[in-house]
Amino acid sequence: MLNQDKIFKSLKEELVVLKTLKSGPISDIYLCLFKQKKSVMRVDRSWTSSMKFDRQTEILLINEIIKLDLAPKILYSDIKFGLLIWKFVEGDEFFLDTINNKKNLKLLGASIKKLHEVPVPKKAKNIFKDSLDLYQNNAVKNLENKFLHKGFNIFKELLKDDEEYVFSHNDLNKTNIILNEKFYFLDWEYAGLNHPYFDLALSSSSLNLNEKEISYLWEGYSDNKYALNIKKLHNWSIFSSFLDYMWRLKVIDLSENTIETMQINELERELTPYL
Numbered sequence: 001m002l003n004q005d006k007i008f009k010s011l012k013e014e015l016v017v018l019k020t021l022k023s024g025p026i027s028d029i030y031l032c033l034f035k036q037k038k039s040v041m042r043v044d045r046s047w048t049s050s051m052k053f054d055r056q057t058e059i060l061l062i063n064e065i066i067k068l069d070l071a072p073k074i075l076y077s078d079i080k081f082g083l084l085i086w087k088f089v090e091g092d093e094f095f096l097d098t099i100n101n102k103k104n105l106k107l108l109g110a111s112i113k114k115l116h117e118v119p120v121p122k123k124a125k126n127i128f129k130d131s132l133d134l135y136q137n138n139a140v141k142n143l144e145n146k147f148l149h150k151g152f153n154i155f156k157e158l159l160k161d162d163e164e165y166v167f168s169h170n171d172l173n174k175t176n177i178i179l180n181e182k183f184y185f186l187d188w189e190y191a192g193l194n195h196p197y198f199d200l201a202l203s204s205s206s207l208n209l210n211e212k213e214i215s216y217l218w219e220g221y222s223d224n225k226y227a228l229n230i231k232k233l234h235n236w237s238i239f240s241s242f243l244d245y246m247w248r249l250k251v252i253d254l255s256e257n258t259i260e261t262m263q264i265n266e267l268e269r270e271l272t273p274y275l
Helices: 004-014 055-066 101-116 127-141 146-158 196-206 211-222 230-254 264-274
Strands: 015-023 027-034 037-044 074-078 083-087 166-168 177-180 182-185 192-194
Touching: 004 015, 015 037, 055 074, 055 083, 101 166, 101 182, 101 196, 101 211, 127 146, 127 192, 127 230, 146 230, 146 264, 166 196, 192 196, 196 211, 196 230, 211 230, 230 264
Parallel strands: none
Antiparallel strands: 015 027, 027 037, 037 083, 074 083, 166 192, 177 182
16 A cells, blocks of 8 residues: 555545445555545555556546546545545446346447547547557566467457547446446546547446347447447457456566456456457
């Protein structure tokens, strides 16, 4: 933990920690009261800077997204201590239900499209590309790892697509999607340019959508103005799984996490059919 006591002491009476929401390999997430407002606080671990996150860029991008009401408002940040506090968003982690699937998936698709239409601030770095460069270095050190190299080979094929890249969330799994009549997206540390299918593929995969449900998502995203390339979406979905594998190996490389804690063997079994 990065100087947690110093952080809490510096905020004095402004901060009351209520409970831990999540203890992850990169950071810890807390439910708290900040200046008497219900809030969420993220505190980076001591080694998190080795992942090459640009917290200043993340804050810059979130402030752009807040204007579209797609992300919660930032209440406090201290980049030196790896600290970010944002307003608590009332709502639930998005899940499928048979009654509202079509309406909600269309709304999710429309929300992703709204995000993809955001002009990228000129000062913003392509964090997603930087992360891939970091993982590529790991692949060079692990020449015998067939999963790493398969993932990068898939990505090279996907890069041949001349589709214009858009501003993307790049980690749109179900834990980062909150629904309360409208959608809010959390955790913007990987936001940057990417192929428009990446966010759609990752959210579809994380929510385990079937083909019919994907069609609802696409209808909201495209308003049926152009056809979905289901094969391309599937390929981006496969790549997102290999990307998760790359991320886990890098976390192990930089931290005290192990193959067991990062569930590497389980993920390799899932990826084996794609080798």
